[in-house]
Amino acid sequence: MVRIQLEPAWVLSLRPYRETSALLEVLTSRHGRVGLVARGVRGAKSKLRGLLQPFGPLLMSWSERGELGTLGAVEAGGAAMMLKGEAIFSGWYLNELVLRLLQRRDPHPSVFEDYSGTLASLGTDEAPRALRVFEKRLLSELGYGVHLPEGLTPEGWYAFEPGSGLRIAEGPGRDRYLGASLLEMESESFASRDALRDARRLLRSALEPHLGGRALRTPEMLRALRGLRSLG
Numbered sequence: 001m002v003r004i005q006l007e008p009a010w011v012l013s014l015r016p017y018r019e020t021s022a023l024l025e026v027l028t029s030r031h032g033r034v035g036l037v038a039r040g041v042r043g044a045k046s047k048l049r050g051l052l053q054p055f056g057p058l059l060m061s062w063s064e065r066g067e068l069g070t071l072g073a074v075e076a077g078g079a080a081m082m083l084k085g086e087a088i089f090s091g092w093y094l095n096e097l098v099l100r101l102l103q104r105r106d107p108h109p110s111v112f113e114d115y116s117g118t119l120a121s122l123g124t125d126e127a128p129r130a131l132r133v134f135e136k137r138l139l140s141e142l143g144y145g146v147h148l149p150e151g152l153t154p155e156g157w158y159a160f161e162p163g164s165g166l167r168i169a170e171g172p173g174r175d176r177y178l179g180a181s182l183l184e185m186e187s188e189s190f191a192s193r194d195a196l197r198d199a200r201r202l203l204r205s206a207l208e209p210h211l212g213g214r215a216l217r218t219p220e221m222l223r224a225l226r227g228l229r230s231l232g
Helices: 086-101 109-121 127-141 179-187 193-210 217-231
Strands: 002-017 021-028 032-038 058-064 069-076 157-161 165-169 176-178
Touching (some): 002 069, 021 058, 021 109, 032 058, 086 109, 086 127, 127 193, 157 179, 157 193, 176 193, 179 193
Parallel strands (some): 032 069
Antiparallel strands (some): 002 021, 021 032, 058 069, 157 165, 157 176
């Protein structure tokens, strides 16, 4: 049996398990995504119940035997992120991306650091840029990065095809991207709104083939919420 002590971690999801327990998926720095059984944490006397929530940095201990580990001690690793409104959906979106793209026990320390930094930006003016940077870096870390074609020019137009990448296009149109926007995405500067909008479209197209044929639920939930607001 392997025991891990006080590993920095974030809760990605929590599901009820049996009467008082829960199944956790957590993102850790040195062990990647880990599945854990948290016994008794939903009981009325559990001291961990309030700690095991998304968007709060934790220090977690667990023992490993088989596919799922067993949670031991948990401590707060800092102040929880106070996300409100649409920022909560952005946090859920990050969690969903990590759950869908990262395999269990496949460590990616840089993803852990990027995730932590992106969470801290949610609810600020930097949130749209931070989300695009996270998507871009996550794709690159997993070997699916979007590479600029040789000889790209700011005034040129380019088309993107999943699996094939970017190629020169004759002009603007659907699924076309201005070279200037692609250069801003590459540098992660996103100085213009157009570049940020184009990066959002392009990165979503690049992510789609790696989602197992199932659309992400969080963007759909947010669109539905916005639709309800427009009817109010």
